[in-house]
Amino acid sequence: MTDRSSDAALLDAARALDAADPLAAHLDAFAEAPGVTAYLDGNSLGRPLRDMPEKLAAFVREDWGTRLIRSWDEQWMALPMRLGDRIGEVALGAAPGQTVVADSTSVLIYKLMRAAAAADPARTELVIETGNFPTDRFLAEGVAAETGLTIRWLEPDPVHGVTVDDVTAAVSDRTALVSLSHVDYRSGALADMPGITAAAHEAGALMMWDLCHSAGVVPMQLDAWGVDLAVGCTYKYLNGGPGSPAFAYLRHGLQGVLRQPIQGWWSAEDIFAMGPEYVPSGDIRQLLSGTPPVTSMLAMQGMLDLIEQSTIAGVRAKSQSLTDLAVRAYDEVLAPLGVRLLSPRDSARRGGHVTIGHPDFRDVTRRLWADGIIPDFRFPDGIRLGLSPLSTSHVETITGVLAVRDALESDDD
Numbered sequence: 001m002t003d004r005s006s007d008a009a010l011l012d013a014a015r016a017l018d019a020a021d022p023l024a025a026h027l028d029a030f031a032e033a034p035g036v037t038a039y040l041d042g043n044s045l046g047r048p049l050r051d052m053p054e055k056l057a058a059f060v061r062e063d064w065g066t067r068l069i070r071s072w073d074e075q076w077m078a079l080p081m082r083l084g085d086r087i088g089e090v091a092l093g094a095a096p097g098q099t100v101v102a103d104s105t106s107v108l109i110y111k112l113m114r115a116a117a118a119a120d121p122a123r124t125e126l127v128i129e130t131g132n133f134p135t136d137r138f139l140a141e142g143v144a145a146e147t148g149l150t151i152r153w154l155e156p157d158p159v160h161g162v163t164v165d166d167v168t169a170a171v172s173d174r175t176a177l178v179s180l181s182h183v184d185y186r187s188g189a190l191a192d193m194p195g196i197t198a199a200a201h202e203a204g205a206l207m208m209w210d211l212c213h214s215a216g217v218v219p220m221q222l223d224a225w226g227v228d229l230a231v232g233c234t235y236k237y238l239n240g241g242p243g244s245p246a247f248a249y250l251r252h253g254l255q256g257v258l259r260q261p262i263q264g265w266w267s268a269e270d271i272f273a274m275g276p277e278y279v280p281s282g283d284i285r286q287l288l289s290g291t292p293p294v295t296s297m298l299a300m301q302g303m304l305d306l307i308e309q310s311t312i313a314g315v316r317a318k319s320q321s322l323t324d325l326a327v328r329a330y331d332e333v334l335a336p337l338g339v340r341l342l343s344p345r346d347s348a349r350r351g352g353h354v355t356i357g358h359p360d361f362r363d364v365t366r367r368l369w370a371d372g373i374i375p376d377f378r379f380p381d382g383i384r385l386g387l388s389p390l391s392t393s394h395v396e397t398i399t400g401v402l403a404v405r406d407a408l409e410s411d412d413d
């Protein structure tokens with residue numbers, strides 16, 4: 001067993017950081033999870049807010065149960081756009097009228113990729129990367145097969161992710177779309193969104209960002225940086241709950257220009273015209289397809305309020321403090337056991353999670369879960385420490401890292 005002398009110092013440092021944390025009061029806004037001592041998976045499924053049971057009950061009793069179908073006119077018809085604007089304002093640096101909430105991330109990626117792929121027949125290539133999340137890669141392959149486009153694969157450094165130079169070397173006057181993740185789901189590497197977007201535009205290509213691991217934790221300026229299209233999850237750092245619908249951003253200048261393929265009645269100019277032919281809406285509603293999942297849009301609203309109160313810059317500052325502490329603890333107690341750091345060391349270059357690797361981590365994760373320490377495991381041998389800033393303390397972070405060390409050591413016995 002390794003020496004435990006640094007444990008007390010790490011815990012003291014964590015307590016001091018918690019005491020000075022301007023956002024610490026928000027920890028109490030989240031529901032308790034009996035038996036869980038460290039929840040390190042808020043980047044996969046954010047925790048519910050404490051007031052969710054009352055909010056859900058009130059929704060069933062009043063909005064649905066009493067107002068009945070009148071609620072569509074009174075509030076639900078506008079909800080995909082209203083919530084989209086709110087996400088845009090609080091988390092994306094997007095002016096109103098460019099973001100909607102709908103469908104799953106996968107479906108929205110398909111719609112936007114398909115629209116971008118067809119935008120200019122002279123452009124025949126999609127640029128994506130080999131390390132991106134599977135759904136993004138699979139959808140690109142599907143869109144390529146459907147449209148006859150060719151995929152040009154980037155093979156970036158697995159820890160540091162895609163660079164501006166990688167993109168510049170791959171794009172040309174054949175590129176229709178460059179589609180990348182802002183924060184890499186495995187390494188946590190944070191891409192240079194303004195630099196890469198500019199590099200895609202230099203070649204005349206459209207740029208789309210997957211914001212699943214950055215929305216609600218890393219500030220961005222979609223409008224100012226000229227991003228064309230973006231999609232992201234709401235159940236990760238926006239705490240919308242399992243299966244809450246995704247959001248899509250389409251900048252004003254492309255609305256009415258690009259055409260998405262699932263042209264259901266909610267995307268028509270006049271939903272209730274019920275006319276013989278389809279006329280697409282000229283505004284952001286054109287990205288919708290059918291009736292939105294209203295119940296699944298409830299939970300994210302409270303989280304957006306919390307992020308707004310904290311400011312996204314404040315959330316990011318706490319996120320960097322948490323991940324820096326996790327890396328310090330890694331250096332002190334995990335590196336000596338042969339654990340690899342699979343995330344960038346500089347917090348300016350990473351998002352909200354830190355990934356570490358060891359051949360025994362699959363088994364270690366299973367045992368940690370049984371003990372109420374919940375990180376997640378990513379093939380082949382990575383543990384992601386997902387530190388959702390508003391719901392995670394520094395002490396919880398250290399508790400998690402020390403538990404990984406303990407589980408790893410008992411594994412050797």
Ligand SMILES: *Cc1c(COP(=O)(O)O)cnc(C)c1O
Pocket residue numbers: 104105106107133135136181185210212213233
């Ligand atoms: C979580 C995640 C998704 C999830 O897509 P769903 O359609 O919600 O299942 C997609 N892309 C990335 C990068 C993700 O991290």
